[in-house]
Amino acid sequence: MAKITKTRGYPIGQMSRLTGVNIETIRYYERIGILPKPDRTAGGNRQYSHDQLKRLSFVARSRALGFSLNEIRSLFEMVDRDDFSCSEVHTLTTGHLASVRAKIDHLQRLETALEGMAAKCSRGDVPDCPIIDTLFEAL
């Protein structure tokens, strides 16, 4: 008879290696409810299932795309409802896209302003700096 291979699941270090998520961060995600509490060994070590691995990698991917943890929470809520509609997801995604574009726009303005300041600068050794002057400009 074949031995029952009671799969022991992944310890946290392996989860970390597989997803690239820091161990402390994985525990953090559990603490704030982004990840469900995993099983424990007799001694108290976490044992993750393959499903939980998929969840963590979902979180990692989403974070890499700039989704906030709250947005990820919403995505999970939709998925877990399991009658979620694609258009809800689309809405959340385009909302996030809009905020990314707003950030780009803001940073590009900063870029222009900084370029202007740096260009005015003679880079000399003298304590008369157009950059500082600009920053100190009268109210």
Next chain:
Amino acid sequence: MAKITKTRGYPIGQMSRLTGVNIETIRYYERIGILPKPDRTAGGNRQYSHDQLKRLSFVARSRALGFSLNEIRSLFEMVDRDDFSCSEVHTLTTGHLASVRAKIDHLQRLETALEGMAAKCSRGDVPDCPIIDTLFEAL
């Protein structure tokens, strides 16, 4: 004889109004040493000089350009040394500019990825979403 107009200086609320910096934030800047401790009235209220007003507005401008508080600290150190060289300031500024550009670059990659995901989405009412699929992609 003309009355000695002992200039009372600006109370914190006026500093806030003049610079657009929140009162709590002004006190925070003082606490972390970005702004010097102002004089106090007999009763203990802060009284700011015009010089301090200029400093606060310098901070506000710099923050608006995305400089971190530590960068601003460095700028003040240079200015206060009062033999600072313009090229030091230039270096700090272009360093900051580089980090702004890096952020823009990063966000543009996110933008592209998000656009791609959103475009694949049929926006239907069905629970079969290419966005979710992408996020759940196998390791």
Next chain:
DNA sequence: CCTTGTATCTGTAGTTGCTACAGATCGTAT
């Protein structure tokens, strides 16, 4: 069985740049 060494555990505090109270006092106009 015992030791060694790595992995993991919990709990707490630090990071950045603010913001938001609560409860007390100040300052000024009437």
Next chain:
DNA sequence: ATACGATCTGTAGCAACTACAGATACAAGG
């Protein structure tokens, strides 16, 4: 004298982690 707004201190919260310290757990070798 009193009312009202402005200010005071001190603490705790936000996002999203990261970094310890000090205590166990677990797996492999002798």
